Amino acid sequence: xxxxxxxxxxxxxxxxxxxxxxxxxxxxxxxxxxxxxxxxxxxxxxxxxxxxxxxxxxxxxxxxxxxxxxxxxxxxxxxxxxxxxxxxxxxxxxxxxxxxxxxxxxxxxxxxxxxxxxxxxxxxxxxxxxxxxxxxxxxxxxxxxxxxxxxxxxxxxxxxxxxxxxxxxxxxxxxxxxxxxxxxxxxxxxxxxxxxxxxxxxxxxxxxxxxxxxxxxxxxxxxxxxxxx
Numbered sequence: 001x002x003x004x005x006x007x008x009x010x011x012x013x014x015x016x017x018x019x020x021x022x023x024x025x026x027x028x029x030x031x032x033x034x035x036x037x038x039x040x041x042x043x044x045x046x047x048x049x050x051x052x053x054x055x056x057x058x059x060x061x062x063x064x065x066x067x068x069x070x071x072x073x074x075x076x077x078x079x080x081x082x083x084x085x086x087x088x089x090x091x092x093x094x095x096x097x098x099x100x101x102x103x104x105x106x107x108x109x110x111x112x113x114x115x116x117x118x119x120x121x122x123x124x125x126x127x128x129x130x131x132x133x134x135x136x137x138x139x140x141x142x143x144x145x146x147x148x149x150x151x152x153x154x155x156x157x158x159x160x161x162x163x164x165x166x167x168x169x170x171x172x173x174x175x176x177x178x179x180x181x182x183x184x185x186x187x188x189x190x191x192x193x194x195x196x197x198x199x200x201x202x203x204x205x206x207x208x209x210x211x212x213x214x215x216x217x218x219x220x221x222x223x224x225x226x227x228x229x
Contacts, residue, residue, distance in 0.1 A: 014052045017042045018066070021059045022103065030056065030109040057119050060110065061126060063103075068130045071099055075137050085145035086195055092137060093165055093187065097172060097180075104180075108173035122166060135162045148202040152214035156221065157198075164194065 020042035024033045033056065039049035053059045078091035100107060116123040122131060139158035149157060168190075172183040200206070 013042075013044065013048070014062075017044060017049055017052050018059060018062055021053075021056070022063060022106065025106045025109075026103065030060070030106060060120050064127060064130055067099065068133065071095065072133070079137065079140050079144065083145075085141060085147055085198070086191065088141040088145065089161065089191060089194075092141065093168060096165070096169070097183070100169075104173055107169070111170055111173055131162070134165075135159050138162050138165075147198055149198070150202065150207075150210040150214065153201070153210060153217065156217045159221070160217075161194075164190070 017038065021033070021038045024038050024041050028037065035049050035053075035056065036046050038056075038059070039046045042049065053062065074095055075092055078095065079088060082088045082091050110120055113120040114123065115121055116125075118124060119126045121127065135158050138161040142154075142157050142161070147154075147157065168183065168187055171186055172180055175183045177183075201210075
């Protein structure tokens with residue numbers, strides 16, 4: 001009983017520090033914030049802040065992980081309910097825009113860390129589990145939608161859709177238009193292009209292009225189509 005209360009208190013303290021850090025990041029920016037300011041915001045000692053998170057980067061990774069846990073049920077509900085690839089992609093990406101809207105400026109600051117060697121990079125080793133779960137959702141969206149593509153290209157489509165999503169997010173975090181209206185237009189128009197491309201991608205007349213595209217994807221991802229499957 002005592003141990004359970006202690007664990008609960010520890011979890012509550014950790015969550016309070018995380019929330020305080022996000023508030024400080026939004027106000028001061030990630031680079032200019034300090035662990036001392038975060039501790040003050042959370043009303044804990046600096047040592048306590050470091051006990052739960054050994055750096056600002058660790059706090060951001062915890063934010064990424066919590067966000068993923070919270071967003072997965074809604075994502076899976078979209079995949080269960082939507083019947084077309086268009087509806088699924090609109091649902092998945094739209095959900096993330098809404099979820100991350102309160103922290104859009106923070107994500108903008110973090111977008112500078114795209115180098116895969118940086119711990120906060122969405123392309124790095126420390127975010128691999130989150131990235132792969134995201135790719136898996138796109139894989140399910142593709143599979144359930146019965147998209148027809150050449151066998152060498154199809155295994156890469158979920159990852160390409162994830163990259164498409166990341167491009168949209170990069171535009172979104174820097175979009176200064178009212179209500180990020182330009183992002184809405186970009187998403188609408190580019191999604192139409194993506195869907196039209198997929199609709200015609202399986203035509204036999206495009207076989208030479210299929211081979212070139214497959215060779216390019218193999219080269220970029222450093223794996224054969226068999227490995228990707």
